[in-house]
Amino acid sequence: xxxxxxxxxxxxxxxxxxxxxxxxxxxxxxxxxxxxxxxxxxxxxxxxxxxxxxxxxxxxxxxxxxxxxxxxxxxxxxxxxxxxxxxxxxxxxxxxxxxxxxxxxxxxxxxxxxxxxxxxxxxxxxxxxxxxxxxxxxxxxxxxxxxxxxxxxxxxxxxxxxxxxxxxxxxxxxxxxxxxxxxxxxxxxxxxxxxxxxxxxxxxxxxxxxxxxxxxxxxxxxxxxxxxxxxxxxxxxxx
Numbered sequence: 001x002x003x004x005x006x007x008x009x010x011x012x013x014x015x016x017x018x019x020x021x022x023x024x025x026x027x028x029x030x031x032x033x034x035x036x037x038x039x040x041x042x043x044x045x046x047x048x049x050x051x052x053x054x055x056x057x058x059x060x061x062x063x064x065x066x067x068x069x070x071x072x073x074x075x076x077x078x079x080x081x082x083x084x085x086x087x088x089x090x091x092x093x094x095x096x097x098x099x100x101x102x103x104x105x106x107x108x109x110x111x112x113x114x115x116x117x118x119x120x121x122x123x124x125x126x127x128x129x130x131x132x133x134x135x136x137x138x139x140x141x142x143x144x145x146x147x148x149x150x151x152x153x154x155x156x157x158x159x160x161x162x163x164x165x166x167x168x169x170x171x172x173x174x175x176x177x178x179x180x181x182x183x184x185x186x187x188x189x190x191x192x193x194x195x196x197x198x199x200x201x202x203x204x205x206x207x208x209x210x211x212x213x214x215x216x217x218x219x220x221x222x223x224x225x226x227x228x229x230x231x232x233x234x235x236x237x238x239x
Contacts, residue, residue, distance in 0.1 A: 001213060006040045008083035012208075012216055013227035020086050020227075022046065028092035030079055034072055036065045056180075063171070063182040073164040082155030082184075086208040086219075086226065091156060094201060101163030102196065104136070104188070105203040106151030113208070114152075116218055125149050126185060128200075136198040140185030151200075153185060154207055166196045 001010050008018040022033065033049040038057025052068040054060060072078055079092055091105050106128055114121035127141035127148045143149050159167075170191055171179055182190075192198055206226040208219055219227065 002039075004040065005043045006038070006083075007210075009040075009043055010210070010216070012086065012210065013220055013224070015227075017084055017086065017210060018044065018046070021081055021083065024087055024089045025079065025081070025092055027089040028079075028096065030092060030096075034069055034078075035083075036068050038065065060180045061182055062184045063187050064180055066184070067171075067179075070164070070168075073159055074161055077158060077160045078164075080157040080159055084210045085155045086206075086210070087154065087156065088205050088207075090205055091154070091203050091207070094203065095156065095158040098158055098199065098201065099160070100197065100199040101160045101166060102191070103158040103199045103201060105154050105156055106200050107154050107207050108151050108202050108204045110149075110152035111146075116222065117215060122146070122149075125152065128153060130200050134200055136188065136192050136200050138189070139192060139198075140189040151202065153188070154203065155184070155209070157184075167191065170194055170196065 008021075009016045011017075012020070025033065033046065034052060035044060035046060035049050036052045036054055037044050038054040041051075041053065044051075054065045054068050056064065066073075066080065069078070079095060095103055095105060110125070111121060114125055118124050122143055122145075125143055127138050127143045128151050129136070129138040129148060130150060131137050138148070139153060141148070167187070170187075174182075188198055206223075208215075208223060208226055210216060210219075
């Protein structure tokens with residue numbers, strides 16, 4: 001399905017994943033859109049968007065892609081999103097209200113979704129634990145029991161310039177090979193272990209993660225309510 005297009009251009013319920021994300025972001029009041037492109041970059045064309053480029057997309061991971069947007073991350077608070085997830089505007093709105101350096105939402109209602117996607121939910125779930133003040137103490141590991149999973153990281157983040165400086169300071173102490181291979185949960189895990197404060201906020205609304213063709217089939221068959229346009233959901237709530 002991604003032979004000719006990047007993953008974010010795969011269609012779910014008749015619309016690309018990227019279109020769904022952009023609509024939610026814009027409805028949350030975020031007007032400036034920056035997209036880090038890599039594989040099949042030319043297939044991503046969004047009117048009004050600013051493009052960053054990870055030229056080494058085939059030999060690097062998410063951290064290097066994030067670093068391509070450092071000019072924005074240094075200058076202002078930025079809402080950062082994976083491109084293979086589906087979410088509603090309210091989670092972006094909730095993150096906009098926070099002023100901590102690094103804030104991530106975690107999905108409280110992850111387990112029913114993982115039970116529908118996997119025979120053993122723990123086979124794909126990642127550890128996620130917090131202290132009594134809502135700061136992450138563990139993320140991204142392989143859980144041995146449900147006690148280690150208080151929620152699931154959603155692939156979303158709000159970063160302030162101070163938060164980005166924390167990340168850059170951490171990156172400066174890494175080997176180049178570590179930087180090139182590091183994904184976002186590994187970055188967050190290492191930041192937490194280094195003492196950086198990563199604030200977590202609970203989210204109970206709809207959220208879907210797309211990792212396979214079976215995910216797409218599952219969502220289209222059993223999660224059609226989540227795939228409605230945000231404007232439709234908004235009108236329903238108003239009624």
